[in-house]
């Protein structure tokens with residue numbers, strides 16, 4: 001049987017990983033500045049995380065959500081503490097799309113409304129509502145088309161205010177990435193996030209902070225939305241949460257009340273996923289990885305701005321996008337093939353850096369050297 005051919009693949013088979021390094025099946029080493037698409041938060045195969053999962057595997061890997069699972073409560077407490085969202089409630093699921101799907105559904109249940117505001121170039125996942133709120137018609141199947149989503153320009157407060165006024169009390173939720181990832185690293189301005197908060201308060205809508213990519217410490221704060229100094233009503237999380245173990249969740253403000261059967265999942269919150277997620281938080285706290293993301297991110301962003309050939313640099317912490325000057329569009333390919341460095345991409349022509357939050361200055365310097373080498377090779 002063949003694999004369903006939906007991914008344009010690099011012809012590299014990765015078979016081993018450690019920290020910020022991966023190796024292919026021929027033993028070639030690569031520096032991972034892509035973090036498996038922003039997933040690797042504490043570093044590949046971190047020994048504490050491996051042990052946490054291993055120990056749990058010997059206890060119990062799975063039981064359904066029909067019984068009390070103390071490890072879920074332990075995780076809820078740990079997330080409350082590290083995120084600073086003290087009285088928020090936790091619903092566990094398995095992926096980013098599922099987190100957003102549940103967030104949107106919950107907002108609609110809570111308000112009794114149907115309309116959702118999303119933004120140009122947004123990406124929220126591939127399940128039905130999440131993909132409908134994603135601004136990419138090529139991945140929206142006819143069955144996912146709905147006129148319940150209103151797309152507005154990103155960072156445009158006037159358009160947001162006007163839309164709320166026009167739709168009076170019909171808006172269930174606003175969903176927004178704190179830093180748009182797939183779109184090529186574009187930050188929501190603090191003023192814009194504050195305007196979302198204000199409108200949601202005034203019109204009784206739910207502010208959903210999609211933190212699947214920009215959350216979990218990647219920006220240098222636990223949530224990128226925190227830079228604006230206002231709370232959202234629901235935060236969706238996934239990627240960095242399990243460091244590669246599939247786990248997602250939403251954090252739900254205390255005023256949103258649960259009802260039996262409102263949300264549910266078979267696998268979400270299983271003990272193995274909770275152990276992986278706890279392992280991540282323990283390492284993040286012990287090694288001060290959010291602070292590291294901020295410090296190394298500042299260093300990397302500043303260094304990139306001083307490299308000849310780099311046109312623009314955007315982002316916060318270790319969620320960085322940069323564009324190259326004309327003639328250097330192939331730099332990503334050269335970085336991978338010649339310098340053995342993985343980076344991410346976003347169209348058109350944006351290179352995304354989403355390394356482990358534990359990355360060291362030495363590895364960042366190695367990347368910067370590689371980038372300069374790649375630029376020199378393209379100039380030859």
Ligand SMILES: Cc1ncc(COP(=O)(O)O)c(C=O)c1O
Nearest residue numbers: 095096097123124125181212213
């Ligand atoms: C901002 C954002 N939301 C949601 C998702 C979907 O997450 P998943 O692929 O885990 O379903 C992604 C994935 O890239 C994302 O970047």
